[in-house]
Amino acid sequence: MSNESVALELEVPDEDQEALQRFLGTTSFGKQTKGAEADDRFEQSKRQIVVTKQADSNSDSDDDNSDDDSDDEDEYPVSHEMVFKTHDRAVTSITLDASGGRLVTGSNDCTLKFHDFASLTPSTIRAFKSVDPSSVKGSASAETHPVNHVSFNPISPSTILAITAHPQPRILDRNGETLAEFVKGDMYLRDMHHTKGHISEVTCGVWHPLDRNICATGGTDSTVRIWDVNNPRQQKNVIVHKSRAAGSAGRTRITALAWAANPQHNLLVAAALDGSLVMWDGNGPYTRPAAEIRDAHTKDTWTSGLQVSSTGQLVMTRGGDDTIKLWDTRKFKQPLRTVEFPSMSSQYPTSNICWSPSGTEVLTGSANGDLHILNPATLRSELVTPVTPGSALISVYWHKELNQIITGSANGETHVLYNISISEGGAKTVMLKAPKRRHIDDDPNLTMDLSHGIGGDAVILPGGSAPTAASFASRHPTIGLTASGKSRDPRRPHIPNTTPFAKSNADAAYIKEHIPLSGMREEDPREALLKYADKAKNDPLFTNAWATTQPKTIYAELSDEEEDGPDKKKARR
Template sequence: MTDDEDIVIEGPDLAEDDPMRAFLPASFGKKSAETNIAAQIDRTKRSATNRASSAGEDAVASGPSADRLKGQKKEDSEKSDGSSDDSDSDDDSDDDDEFPVSHELVLKTHERAVTTITLDPAGGRLASASVDGKINLHDFAAMTPTTLRAFRSVDPFESRKSSVQSESHPIHRIEFSPLSGSLFLCISSHPQAKIMSRDGDVVTEFVKGDMYLRDMNNTKGHISAISSGTWHPTDRNLCVTAGTDSTLRIWDINNKRRQKEVIVFKSRAPGSAGRTRMTCVAWGSPTQGGNNVLVAAALDGSLVMYSGNGPFSRPSAEIRDAHKPDTWTSGIDISSDGRMVVTRGGDDTIKLWDTRKFKTPLVTVQHQSTSAHYSMSNIKYAPNSTSILTGSATGDLHILNPGNLQPELVTPVTPGAPVITVDWHPKINQIVTGSANGETHVLYNPTMSSRGAVDVMSKAPKKRHIDDNPSLTMDQSIGISGDSIVTPGSMGGRRGGVTASGRSRDPRRPEVMQQTPFMRTQPDEKHVAENIPLAHMLHEDPREALLKYADAAKKDPMFTQAWKDTQPVTQYAELSDDEEEGPDKKRVRR
């Protein structure tokens, strides 16, 4: 072959539509696989949604606003004459554009029911709590489509547990501070509330009150379990807790030894002796400015409202029969303008109240309650109070109209498992739900939502082995595979040696026995004999040591000399051998 000749490379002679072309390389060199983000997000698209048109007919409302609504619906139906059938598809598309529910991200990190969820103000960290007393912390920035798990799971009462397995306290509510986001409030079925950092460390634990005091004004803390709590809307150092000891207590997180204010609620229900359980509490502040509002509900059916800035000596308004007595009112929330209050009671009703005329509900709607099994079921206003969110016992998410409480959208989340807690974050525009089957669902829309679940599904999946389950094959404390063979002591750095408590830093090395002060010095026998009194008696026989002083004690009774002259002489009856007294000769003395 000469230089003038052209080099011709023969390629496969295949047709353009031949399927074999998909298996042949198109270029040389190493190829980088690119992730199809659009297809990855499309896989999280929800398959079916229920519209409010099918669920709204079953809802029963009462009140003046509901009557106007029924008349308006009747007029609209007479004017439409069948034109509504043509606009059904348009209404469905409008619902998809209005609410971020087109896609969902499922986090299965709890084994039992998820009772409460919260997001920090930036929307980057999600915390969820369960009946088993565990709090799972999720970071959206660290998760990928293949690593949807919590980066930390904490137990607020782990420090109190001994080596014997103890009972965990179900967590009723956790809530990030709405101003800073560096702390969150933890409420469990325990008299002491906790303030925890965003990383799950306990920062403050409020004091427990004296249960033997009758007057609750004199106790420094709750004496029984706390049912709910929330933060002050404008002061980052204040929070309020509602307890089953018939009190609301306002705390300063910088002073854990005593509450700042105590509000004792006196029940008027017959047979209650002036006490009842406070079931939930809400603290709201108008966005345009104005006085704060503190609203709480009780087990006797009462709904009480206080001025959020005090004084708290007496309520500004009180409704005795807001809900049916002896039913657990689990949810309460205040609108962004501070004028409307919505409550979800254990009597299968949702009621809307006006704080300016706090006497009778504006609207009452029938809604099946889940508070009989889960007393943490909540109801929340959407951002800017444009909608109201709540769950149902059938596993559906209900988005209600804030004026008449009629469902605008009913969509299934966990069919068959009740939706216990809901939240709508205003910054990332995503809805988070927690269900009884242990799942946390993040509903979003790629075009409407930002960050959060959108960032998670926009990342390339992390490459891992098909059998690489970190909870089973990875040692999280040292970050190596559990199948690795490690020689004890060969791991350098901080993993060698022991901690201050005597625990080995290498989990594969047995713990070192703790040394007492006596073991550190190890004194010899000579030192013990010279410095420790009566140390020579350690190896003596105690019987021989006592008999050694027997003769001396008989001659000179040092300890029994007090009754030497007064001790009576023991006298025995003299009997001969022939006069032995048998059992037949004894006389019974009466």
């Protein structure tokens, strides 16, 4: 027999090999290749695109339209999507930092949700933190307000401007902690120039494009206030917009703000409820507007969308009068283009419109859940694709570095649209990661429920029987405590108020036995005093010293004639 080693190979039929693979599962150790798995995840996240283009009079055939549809998938980042379901109500505002690593969304559920793309995996698409920007730290008040606007500082990504339906906007850090809260003005002052802050709800806000310490806010008190974040106790400048509409008493509501700054232009533009569109020089002075259009949109309609192009020459507005208009700041009198577009501002006053990073497209959403990409020259839809059919698409955002479109809808969903060919980072990076392996701690039914001090999978039954099923708190991990510290568990019994005598309300027998004079609460006070009348007469406690020296009161006796009282005066005739 030779000394050479003999290699034995075991041939397994394909059917048996597949059965063996299913039995063993896909669990493996060590670093694995993710190419094929990532392709599968990209395929799963691919959207069933329904692209609708405006009919072009120059189109020759249906083949040309089909070619255009396929080109649109690569031209715009709309071929794939990732969905966040972290809010309970409509998503009203969206913002990302300059690098695109952190996403913050605001909602009508009065919360801000913080998402970090670096920590997300395909199986853990969720927010790492939820913040109520209107709550006061250390206060037990349950007062909350919907979020109207949230935006990262374009120069310093460590600060966020958060505006709720409250007179005091806030500056937060990138982790949601409050850095500054702007002061509230004196609501009893008539002249808004003399107040140090807003006196009513703040509706919109914007950062200065070049100065990290400057921001502007607009409110329902008919003012635009410019703030220095280092001095939140008083605004830096106040701009009072005097409405000339009949019956407005000189006041209106500021509905939208936009600020564009470059070496050639520095413009601050505001839209108001009286239909006016006002423009100021961003460097000041702000005593008079540089230009004003009184009837830019219909009076008493909410102009929710307002954006200035990066060059500072074009202004795009979306009004509550079902129109989208394009304006030229160099000839700020008549719109360059006007197109009919259904408005949602009556129901969702934060529905916006935004420019693409290149400035060659305009992005907005519709009431039926479609995303519209418009040509700014003609204001015609170059691409229409459904995102949340049947639910209004409120907020849109096109990030420059990621080349991804983020949308917020009325059903509480946040969609991140991207393309694997032209997008970078963000949702694409999340899909390239392997799904997180499930751990026993990921299942709330099998973890420790510290609020009750027992295992999350246990319920103590009456009579001391053994635990059998998961507790209510573990099966509903979102149910915790209210701001006042009370449990939201509907099965939790009512806890009586704490009294000075015991931890619970004492019964009547205990009070009567242990608390002196407790029976006086049910006794007639007149009868209680009359009980001591004879004792006070026979054994006076305070007047005994001069009882023998005081004169006895003698009352005059009435005669028989005077029993009826004194004679009445005779009436004069």
